[in-house]
Amino acid sequence: MTTDIEPVEKFRTRARNWLRANMPPAPSVAPPSDTEVAWDRARQLQRMLHDGGFAGICFPAEYGGLGLTADHQDAFTDESIPYEMPLLLNVPTLAICAASLLDLGTEEQKRTHLPAVLRGDEILVQFLSEPRGGSDLAGLTSRADRDGDRWILNGSKIWSSGAYAADYALCLARTDWSVPKHHGLTLFLVPVHAEGVTVRRIKQVTGSTEFCQEFFDDVELPADAVVGRVGAGWEAASRLLVHERAALGGTSPYTSGARPHLGGEADQLLRLAKATGQWDNSRVREDIGEARAMNVVRDQLISHVTKAITTGALPPAAGAIPRLFSAENAWLQTDTAVRIAGPMAATHTRGDGADTETVGLDYLFRAAWSLAGGSTEMARNVISERVLGMPRESAADRDVPFSEVPHGR
Template sequence: MSEGNNAIGESVEDFRLRARAWIKANLGPIQPFDLTQDCADDEEELVAVARDRALQRKLYDAGFAGLCFPKEYGGQGLTPEHNRAFNEELAGHEYPSRFTVPTFTPCATVIMEFGTPEQKAAHIPAILKGDEFWAQMLSEPGGGSDVAGATTSAVRDGDDWILNGAKVWTSRAWWHDWGIVLARTNWNVPKHQGLTVFLMRLQQPGVEIRRIERLNGESEACEEFMTDVRIPDSDRVGEIDGGWTVGQRWMFHERMGHNSPYVTQPVGLSHGRSEVTPVGIARQAGRLEDPAAQELIGESRALGLVANELQRRLASGAAAGKGNTDMSSVARLFRGMANVRQRTIAFDLAGAGAAGWTEEESDGVGVQGMEFLMRQVSCIGGGTTEISRNVIAERVLGMPREASGDKGVAFREVPRGPKRG
């Protein structure tokens, strides 16, 4: 029995003291690949993955894994306040960063909310022990931001389903174990009514995973092609054709991201690709005493503080069942826009050195040119900020929905390409 199982009724402060002592005695300093998850090559990344599995198992054995997950599935059954206290004490220490998003949220949270008891028993403990990494498989090559327009098909075949289609922009799928997949099971109803969610083992016949190289040379994103992949009906999540109900909560948990109460991560941690801070950039560029530079540094710092506190407030409200859960789109929108601005500030602070493509060319102020060119990714990945604006307008502010040509139309009849002839 892990020591965390003895923590029933333990106050947040008592828990904090116990967590602090264990963290100091058992965890080393935070590592560069905890901050960015970037590695020099595939071999180094697989070493980091194995290290994260071991760290997650260490947390589990000590009773500090899945603090807000139910005890019957290997968690600790504690409150978001306990999780917050642990994350605060974790500051500056190593942690299994690759398990945060998307394994814990949205994947594990979706299984907890919609999975059968058998699915929960099979996967939640495995995740908490570090045995399973999970990927979310929503986006499709021809779908853009229209998640409900999925064309990956699932056809019933006795007790199984046969999947065919493609998904794209799946982070690091090449070494993940499982994925949650949204598929089309009914083409004769409007698009939101014909979707179903499945659990799929990624390393199996019929699943081809290809890497996508981005502008900055990284290839963490992947595209998956499914050809006659057989999935048992026991791995279906939710009702047949009820996938949009699951999907809405799935996307809510996705928007919560690293600030979900189910995630273990040091409080205040930045996931920017460059470890160079605005202060450090200004110092290296010789602009630390420049009033204009100081103003930019202050703006960047303020954006970070607001983003963290906004996420904290929304996460606390969601965990307590208060407020509109679609408010998570407010945090998603702010996070995306703030990240773009912060990368622009870093570029401006770097001055002439910002144009450098490598550290050597940039006079030691960081590869801000590359960061600047990649800044818009923060407004696309994890659901576009345009979609967040629509959600805020329609579901938070109650504004009328935009006109749509596919409302009430069977998905089979909806045009999905340019007209011909």
């Protein structure tokens, strides 16, 4: 069988020329991501990629993508780094939600939503975590009850990134309380602005209002809002979590442009050392060397694990390895930046050429890297149980009908 896929290097050259001619340079300081303006800009940039023929590199052509390989995506990502890209849409819209719809959606869901996402017309988010705790996802208590040929959704979700700006959410709800917790769940595609959905924004310690909490009061969903099968929500969520770990670990091929980096790069540390007069301090140089080495290891690990998952040498759950490493590295990078910046990390001097205004904020936000996409403790559990084959953690509620599990007391 012959294949007419464009060679990666030819694609790279074409992408480089197109990016140079069409995309604006990347802003020197990332703008706040919690404004409507930022989301509108991301939609616009995604539309430019789409119209230029560079959206959805690894999404199949029948759903609006290019049907190319992860190597094409990597080449495009490399070339796109100097340019302003719709990075806000990477996580969760493209790399998690659209990737999950591709795996799990009906033909109609895929034909309706994937081209719209790739055009920048639809933003998708995740409604998974609940106020009672996000790690025990299978123990969630938001409910969808069947009413004729529709579903009625009630409950609450929390920590939903960017929900205020979104169009649809992948929402996991309990549809059967008579079976053990993993068996009574269903995944739904919920219009964020449907009647009965209230979205409230949450203010973080950094001042950002990117997170939301949602309340569902008798939200009506049609039968075709189900993603996958009724009662098979855990299998669907597990697939979604594989994409989430890949996205957070930097191994997802379903992005537009540079992958999100967890933690600053060593170049920022160099600028900080210069701006604070510590260029010749051997301790600072050692710290920067360590930080740079960790970034090299991170990139190598991402590349190695991605290839191993693609060839089947490692299971998809191995995405938890770079996810864990990336979080540990983000802490190291932000802590090193604060050590070098010293008091400047708190004073946020604008325009000092050393990005000190981001150092303090990155430090305050660093705990998020250990929680987003499932906590690092849960990543360790995944690695031990599903990669290394160690015994499962014991759980008193695993084989008990969920209605008999004490909760909320």
